[in-house]
Amino acid sequence: MIRATVLEAAHPAIGAALVENSTFVAHPWRRLRNTFLSMQRMVGADDATREREAARLNRMHARLTGTDARNRPYDAMDPGARAWVVATLFESSVTMFRLSGQPLEQEFTEELYAEFRAMLVTMGDEPGQLPDTLAEFWPYFDRVVAEELENTEAMRVILYKLFDRLPAPPLLSGLPTLWATGRALAAPVVGVIAVASLPEPFRRRAGLPELPGAQTLMQGAYLAVGLTRFLPARWTEPENVIDLLSLTPDPDSDDPRARSVAALYSRMRRAGALLRLLSPLPGQPEPPAHAPPFTGAASAHRQESEDFFHQVLDQTGNGSLDWPDLAAMARELASRLDLDEPEETRLYQAYADWWRELQPALDTDGDGSISAEEYAAAAPSLAGPALIRVAEVLFDVTDKDGSQHIDADEYRALFRTAFRRDTSTAGEATYTRSAFVKEFLAFMAGRQRTTPFDPLLAEA
Structure with a gap:
């Protein structure tokens, strides 16, 4: 490859x-x-x-x-x-x-x-x-x-x-x-x-x-x-290898492998903590008297905004937010949901409309793209009418049966973390339209990073 x-x-x-x-x-x-x-x-x-x-x-x-x-x-x-x-x-x-x-x-x-x-x-x-x-x-x-x-x-x-x-x-x-x-x-x-x-x-x-x-x-x-041809076939099948690499350690998962790896991680962390206790690190130096003016809550918020920018918005990894980044989001979501026409085009069009709303609002230097600094300075502008439309279209294409609820099967289709493995909370998770839109907007504006959208769009 x-x-x-x-x-x-x-x-x-x-x-x-x-x-x-x-x-x-x-x-x-x-x-x-x-x-x-x-x-x-x-x-x-x-x-x-x-x-x-x-x-x-x-x-x-x-x-x-x-x-x-x-x-x-x-x-x-x-x-x-x-x-x-x-x-x-x-x-x-x-x-x-x-x-x-x-x-x-x-x-x-x-x-x-x-x-x-x-x-x-x-x-x-x-x-x-x-x-x-x-x-x-x-x-x-x-x-x-x-x-x-x-x-x-x-x-x-x-x-x-x-x-x-x-x-x-x-x-x-x-x-x-x-x-x-x-x-x-x-x-x-x-x-x-x-x-x-x-x-x-x-x-x-x-x-x-x-x-x-x-x-x-x-x-x-x-x-x-x-x-490797002499190894058992199940060990070397590409799908099994990729599925294993995609495994997220989770003590509450319905996948026994995820629970086993989570338990191993927990033991390793305890061993590491004991080692640090027995061999403490040198004391940290005092902060300089001329500390930068950007400190405390403002500094933490700026750091969170830049992390969100690089992990979620900058999908292509070129250091700026451009139309290809939003197109990559649409492409990933359409692939997850296995969309056909015209639903796929509706999703791309919603993202294109969002880009047309974002660019004039955040691109302050007029270079055609949005930098991490420009985003951090105007992050609330992300949650405008066009982003609401993205959330509504995403809900519609996920809600296959038109019930106005995302049921467990539809939830799994969108938020699965590998080829056939379900997310750990999929058995109980459902969404109404309003709850789905609210959570999606909170995530895309960088205000909430604990939702299922985080591994969906931020995972490596």
């Missing part, structure tokens, strides 16, 4: 779309789950499911247009770019087997290539965007690598920034020190392996560094991954 994503991001059009619209920097684990779920649907045996998912992807891609940093237009519906995404998935799958000591037989590889080409047909594209035969594919792949790929910003973010800043998955969110230590050790290694696995002509043309021993390290990593 990492290798294929890097090759996709090196395509100028795809890289520009990722940088401008994707949530992979701020919410990588959520993006991974959504991508895997989409792939499950696209390669499943059910024709209706594949066609429905293809239609959803086409609607999503049709909304991703713009210009890159060099004023070159990009369009996520470009047939050549979409074919390259399929090509990278196929080529990286074959390469993974080869480097892990399990090269695929020629006949199987040809069948696999035919299945990947069929994905383009399902998406409504001409299969001719990829060569007809496997023998013709390899020259095509080499040509794109040699002539079209670039050292894009999106590719550099993935290779050199994403893993350095990767937030902990929900499973390890309660162990920040352990995660930070492991990330500091693993991130450089992952980057070296990812670079070494890329085609050599592209590494040379893009000026990517290759450290001594990188090829050996990369080969060893792939061979080690290949050994």
